[in-house]
Amino acid sequence: xxxxxxxxxxxxxxxxxxxxxxxxxxxxxxxxxxxxxxxxxxxxxxxxxxxxxxxxxxxxxxxxxxxxxxxxxxxxxxxxxxxxxxxxxxxxxxxxxxxxxxxxxxxxxxxxxxxxxxxxxxxxxxxxxxxxxxxxxxxxxxxxxxxxxxxxxxxxxxxxxxxxxxxxxxxxxxxxxxxxxxxxxxxxxxxxxxxxxxxxxxxxxxxxxxxxxxxxxxxxxxxxxxxxxxxxxxxxxxxxxxxxxxxxxxxxxxxxxxxxxxxxxxxxxxxxxxxxxxxxxxxxxxxxxxxxxxxxxxxxxxxxxxxxxxxxxxxxxxxxxxxxxxxxxxxxxxxxxxxxxxxxxxxxxxxxxxxxxxxxxxxxxxxxxxxxxxxxxxxxxxxxxxxxxxxxxx
Numbered sequence: 605x606x607x608x609x610x611x612x613x614x615x616x617x618x619x620x621x622x623x624x625x626x627x628x629x630x631x632x633x634x635x636x637x638x639x640x641x642x643x644x645x646x647x648x649x650x651x652x653x654x655x656x657x658x659x660x661x662x663x664x665x666x667x668x669x670x671x672x673x674x675x676x677x678x679x680x681x682x683x684x685x686x687x688x689x690x691x692x693x694x695x696x697x698x699x700x701x702x703x704x705x706x707x708x709x710x711x712x713x714x715x716x717x718x719x720x721x722x723x724x725x726x727x728x729x730x731x732x733x734x735x736x737x738x739x740x741x742x743x744x745x746x747x748x749x750x751x752x753x754x755x756x757x758x759x760x761x762x763x764x765x766x767x768x769x770x771x772x773x774x775x776x777x778x779x780x781x782x783x784x785x786x787x788x789x790x791x792x793x794x795x796x797x798x799x800x801x802x803x804x805x806x807x808x809x810x811x812x813x814x815x816x817x818x819x820x821x822x823x824x825x826x827x828x829x830x831x832x833x834x835x836x837x838x839x840x841x842x843x844x845x846x847x848x849x850x851x852x853x854x855x856x857x858x859x860x861x862x863x864x865x866x867x868x869x870x871x872x873x874x875x876x877x878x879x880x881x882x883x884x885x886x887x888x889x890x891x892x893x894x895x896x897x898x899x900x901x902x903x904x905x906x907x908x909x910x911x912x913x914x915x916x917x918x919x920x921x922x923x924x925x926x927x928x929x930x931x932x933x934x935x936x937x938x939x940x941x942x943x944x945x946x947x948x949x950x951x952x953x954x955x956x957x958x959x960x961x962x963x964x965x966x967x968x969x970x971x972x973x974x975x976x977x978x979x980x981x982x983x984x985x986x987x988x989x990x991x992x993x994x995x996x997x998x
């Protein structure tokens with residue numbers, strides 16, 4: 605056979621080495637056919653890919669049919685590993701009425717179960733969720749295994765002060781967060797752990813807070829006392845040296861609490877009956893940034909001159925009071941709420957004593973709705989002073 609005859613009679617092969625055994629596809633009998641190059645190779649590649657896909661489907665179907673669990677769930681193997689995780693019963697078993705996830709064995713979820721009594725608590729628990737039940741009492745022994753608890757959530761229950769034993773919290777030596785809001789408490793429970801960082805006892809029936817209720821809580825940073833019937837807190841807040849947020853709104857206060865902690869960043873006193881502020885109110889509150897005193901009885905005469913002209917304030921809410929003038933504020937203030945007062949004049953000097961290139965207000969929000977002024981009362985050059993305010997709400 606001649607060299608030319610050999611070339612014209614040989615077969616050309618296309619192989620998919622990485623996926624399947626070589627697939628032999630005759631492409632022609634002349635050298636001219638081989639010059640078609642790309643078209644022939646693409647046709648060969650499609651044949652190879654289709655063959656591989658068909659083979660894969662056949663193999664997968666065979667494996668599923670042979671699987672013993674195919675009759676129940678062909679994909680059971682995907683999650684069968686989960687069932688092999690064993691429950692952690694260290695320190696006691698999880699009570700039947702609660703959930704203790706094996707993947708997070710230090711948390712016990714008993715919320716919204718209709719419970720009327722405290723469940724047994726394994727000693728390994730750090731997070732206990734008992735909210736949204738009907739628990740009415742806590743005995744001395746109810747939390748005896750709670751020495752490792754860090755969070756205790758008991759809001760939205762039916763607890764009363766007299767039904768909480770004096771030694772109920774004795775073992776809670778690591779507790780940091782305690783939620784007791786929306787119960788029927790008439791006073792702060794005695795012997796609340798002094799390790800707390802966050803205490804919420806709002807929406808109860810508490811009328812008075814005494815120094816002994818909060819004494820020794822050096823780590824407390826958040827205290828919610830709002831929506832009670834508190835008339836006086838005396839000097840009970842003085843010892844809370846780490847407190848940064850105090851919400852005592854919607855109570856029956858007639859004056860600002862005495863000796864407020866100097867580290868406060870947020871102070872909410874709205875919806876009380878406070879008629880005045882003492883001279884030097886901000887003297888010991890250098891860190892205060894947010895002050896809300898809406899819905900009180902404040903008047904121009906009851907406020908010391910320039911009392912709100914302090915550089916640290918970011919937000920000041922004086923809405924729903926009895927003010928007739930816009931009080932002078934710092935140029936650093938960013939949000940001012942004065943709606944629903946008796947203000948009759950827009951005084952630009954309350955925001956900018958001097959207006960030039962480097963002296964202007966940083967106020968972003970200014971609300972004056974519900975007063976005795978209109979848009980026409982705003983000076984035409986207001987934007988030179990209020991450069992950050994996109995608009996003034998009248």
